[in-house]
Amino acid sequence: MSGTASRAFRLRSSSHRIKDERVAEILPVWQAGLGRMQAEVARLIFTTGELPKWVDAKGWDGGLSQRQWDSVRAQSIAQHKSWLGNCERVFRRTVAASAITGQVRKDLFYVNKSRAWYLPVEGDGVAITSKRSIPAETMRLARRIMKHVRTRVGRPDMRRLRTMVMDGKVAKVETPNGHHGDYWVRIATLIAGKPVVIPLHAHRAFLDRLAQPGAKLANHCQVHVNTDGTVDYRLVIHTPKNPARTGGREVGIDWGMSTLFATSDGHLHGRGFLDRLRAYDARLQPLMAALQRNGIKLRDSRRYRALVQDVRGFITNEVNRCLNRIIADDSIDTLVIEKLNFQGMAREGRLSKRMRRLLSNTGRGAVNTKLASLAEDQGVATVEVNPAHTSRECTGCGYTSKTNRTTQTKFRCGFCGKTVHADIGGARTVLGRSQNSRHWTDRNRGQILTMLDEEFRSRWGLGFADVDQRRNTRGSRVAPTSATPATQANAFPRSA
Ligand SMILES: [Zn+2]
Incomplete structure (x- = not known):
């Protein structure tokens, strides 16, 4: 991993309301501009087969200056780039799960990797590079697959975006000498020659990031207009990505409710997580009931908003804290994780519906953000494996059964008798799946079993009947047969 990492920070502004209003006025005009630009970018992708680097907006006017159009174009192209990335992932999964074989399969993967789905077909094929050309028939197949992919990966309607990504030509970031803020952003409004100057105030996380070696403040500003008319301003810091950690080892991680993270090294992190969520829930539910009785909308209640903010902060902090503790061991270069299922976790935790949604939304975002930043800042990679049956599979002998899990925290194998903390056992199974190339991300639960x-x-x-009979014998442990003594099973741990 190399190149630059970029992160945006919201900074507190001390601008007058009237200035924010003039900035907010730009939004509808900007959105209309994004809509028009989006249509043009899409047209170019589907006719030339390539994401344009440039779209000529001369004479478009529409209330925006040429410099503002430059920013609109850059924002639209960046958005399409990420959309094409999503298409590429879904296309790859679709072909991988299909019955297509041989050269056609290889060609489809190649077309996808080159994002060449829409290159115009002339004659009997398309030359993607000087060395490789793809038959016309395969190209037509690729387009049919893309048609399906696009029903699943919708293009965002940019006319609804409330964030304007303004580059330095229309939102100049300056460092003032005076005391009215740590930064000024000079934003061009809808009236030529009448910019507004917004003072912004730096905070700890922002300054820490800026103090990193090689960090650079980007000369642009992300301007977000909230639905209530207030405006958030974000500045972006570029930092060089750290080289990937190499020569290290993998560690498996199991997510749970009673313990947030268990590792294959045998550590439990975030043990009080569920208790704290329940305590928040015990405050949240009566408050919601009281607000409803009095006919007050939840979002109009200051107390409710503050409490939700607390819960989100707690979840995010806990995720960050635990993952930092795990990777503090710098012999670790890869985290092996299960595909996230916070909804399933939340169901297990006996929480209210509102709390379950909070956990599932905030938790997923927090984990994804943290893993991305670990990759960028620490070079720690993440590998995903299928979570199916990880809590039921024995790392000692491979026997998989619901009855292996005797309680929430106890695992006792019904075949070889191995006992382990259930979450740590789960983390070891997760690790084992990665080490033995059993990621299985495209399989369903039944296929995995x-x-x-x-x-x-x-x-x-053993025969089929042996396994079925064992699995159906609930409660008591099934005695191993003479061919499979417990000692022998334990002598061949799967992850060794
Ligand atoms: Zn076993």
């Missing part, structure tokens, strides 16, 4: 059973049977020379 079939594969686990197959591995287990062939490992111990």
